[in-house]
Amino acid sequence: MATAKYQMDMCSGPLFSKIVVFAIPLMLSTALQLIFHAIDILVIGQFSSHESVAAVGATGTLNVMVVNIFGGLSAGVGVYVGRFFGAKDKKKLSRAIHTGMAFAIWGGVLVTIMGLFAVKPILTAMETPAEVLPKACLYSWIYYSAMPFQLVYNIGSAIMRAVGDTKRPLYYLTIGGVCNVLLNLLFVIVFKMDVAGVAFATAISFIVASFLLVRAMLRNDKDIRFYWKKMRIDWSLMKDMLKIGIPAAIQSSFFTLSNLIIQSSINSFGTYAMAGSTTEGVVESILHVCSVSFFHTSVAFVAQNRGAGNYKRVLQSIYGCLACAFVLCTIVGWLFYIFGHSIMGIFNPDPQVIDWAMQRAKVMFTTYMLLGVMETLNGSLRALGFAFSSMFITLFGACIFRVFWIYAVLPHYRSFFGLFISYPISWIMVSLLNCAVLYYGVKKLKQKTKRPLSA
Numbered sequence: 316m317a318t319a320k321y322q323m324d325m326c327s328g329p330l331f332s333k334i335v336v337f338a339i340p341l342m343l344s345t346a347l348q349l350i351f352h353a354i355d356i357l358v359i360g361q362f363s364s365h366e367s368v369a370a371v372g373a374t375g376t377l378n379v380m381v382v383n384i385f386g387g388l389s390a391g392v393g394v395y396v397g398r399f400f401g402a403k404d405k406k407k408l409s410r411a412i413h414t415g416m417a418f419a420i421w422g423g424v425l426v427t428i429m430g431l432f433a434v435k436p437i438l439t440a441m442e443t444p445a446e447v448l449p450k451a452c453l454y455s456w457i458y459y460s461a462m463p464f465q466l467v468y469n470i471g472s473a474i475m476r477a478v479g480d481t482k483r484p485l486y487y488l489t490i491g492g493v494c495n496v497l498l499n500l501l502f503v504i505v506f507k508m509d510v511a512g513v514a515f516a517t518a519i520s521f522i523v524a525s526f527l528l529v530r531a532m533l534r535n536d537k538d539i540r541f542y543w544k545k546m547r548i549d550w551s552l553m554k555d556m557l558k559i560g561i562p563a564a565i566q567s568s569f570f571t572l573s574n575l576i577i578q579s580s581i582n583s584f585g586t587y588a589m590a591g592s593t594t595e596g597v598v599e600s601i602l603h604v605c606s607v608s609f610f611h612t613s614v615a616f617v618a619q620n621r622g623a624g625n626y627k628r629v630l631q632s633i634y635g636c637l638a639c640a641f642v643l644c645t646i647v648g649w650l651f652y653i654f655g656h657s658i659m660g661i662f663n664p665d666p667q668v669i670d671w672a673m674q675r676a677k678v679m680f681t682t683y684m685l686l687g688v689m690e691t692l693n694g695s696l697r698a699l700g701f702a703f704s705s706m707f708i709t710l711f712g713a714c715i716f717r718v719f720w721i722y723a724v725l726p727h728y729r730s731f732f733g734l735f736i737s738y739p740i741s742w743i744m745v746s747l748l749n750c751a752v753l754y755y756g757v758k759k760l761k762q763k764t765k766r767p768l769s770a
């Protein structure tokens with residue numbers, strides 16, 4: 316099966332058009348992945364109680380934290396696959412692909428086992444209301460049972476992105492999305508399975524998408540083909556990947572940990588506030604595809620050009636991704652805010668839920684371009700090798716600061732605005748500090764000789 320048409324040489328040719336061509340399928344893929352959760356909320360909101368909506372929402376931050384940890388580790392896989400592909404080092408490229416896939420499968424099994432035992436204590440510690448807790452636990456138990464398939468899809472997609480292929484992951488996720496929609500309607504409306512129905516639908520959709528992606532990797536061109544018999548962890552290479560992946564995972568987990576504390580604050584406002592925040596969070600996650608897509612785009616372009624030793628194009632890639640992220644996040648964020656009432660009503664018709672949702676949207680949607688800048692800088696720094704610097708900056712700006720805000724500032728201004736204004740403030744802080752590190756990194760790049768960095 317010829318796959319060269321799906322690959323992209325990011326080291327030559329018109330840069331801006333390649334960034335756009337790469338980013339658009341990536342945005343659509345990310346949007347579909349998040350729409351899985353959005354459809355869960357939509358179906359539950361229309362055909363079940365607001366307690367069921369709150370139950371799904373109460374699990375969201377915890378589930379995202381686990382996925383983000385492995386998403387951070389997959390960044391290390393993607394960076395090295397991209398570097399070896401740019402350097403045209405076929406032997407190391409194959410080792411990176413098979414190490415990444417082995418890590419996805421065994422890591423997914425481990426997370427499933429741990430998740431099944433840890434869900435209820437964690438949700439209880441988050442002060443999840445008693446009337447919501449049983450459904451929240453049920454949803455998470457089913458969700459975690461399919462975690463190996465979800466991680467195989469996410470890390471496999473990271474490998475494909477690293478060689479310039481964002482189209483096929485989109486195709487496979489679309490098929491999985493169609494399955495998700497049909498099964499949601501069947502399980503919830505016909506079989507009356509409530510939160511269990513949407514959880515099973517989401518799990519099955521990831522099984523379908525991961526199966527299709529692995530099948531494609533088994534049929535790739537020889538240099539980037541996945542072979543079951545070669546699937547083993549190269550610990551020397553894994554160590555290098557973890558130097559990027561562990562800081563990224565720690566960053567993602569602590570980033571989300573602060574969100575868990577914020578979720579506890581949201582819970583204290585009552586079930587309508589929880590349902591409203593959950594509804595807005597679903598719409599917000601759709602908006603988030605813009606910023607996270609340019610994070611992955613910057614990782615891919617910077618990694619390939621660093622591997623090729625093309626340092627001038629590294630800098631051009633960073634600036635191009637920053638400009639695209641800022642403009643797109645500004646436009647889409649404000650459009651979502653202007654039409655916010657109508658959009659929220661699609662997911663939940665309850666006026667009280669919509670009112671709480673718009674209180675959060677007023678802060679988050681109008682400032683989302685700041686997150687786009689922060690995510691792009693984070694991706695660029697990781698691909699350049701400044702993963703630890705990016706981690707410490709995020710821990711300080713987005714985690715420690717938010718926790719401080721919750722306990723020191725929020726009690727004096729107890730409202731949704733007072734709670735969520737901590738987000739844009741932290742985005743500004745992290746971006747400014749990342750710019751300082753990037754300036755230092757640029758100076759180092761200018762001092763380097765133009766030779767490929769294959770490791």
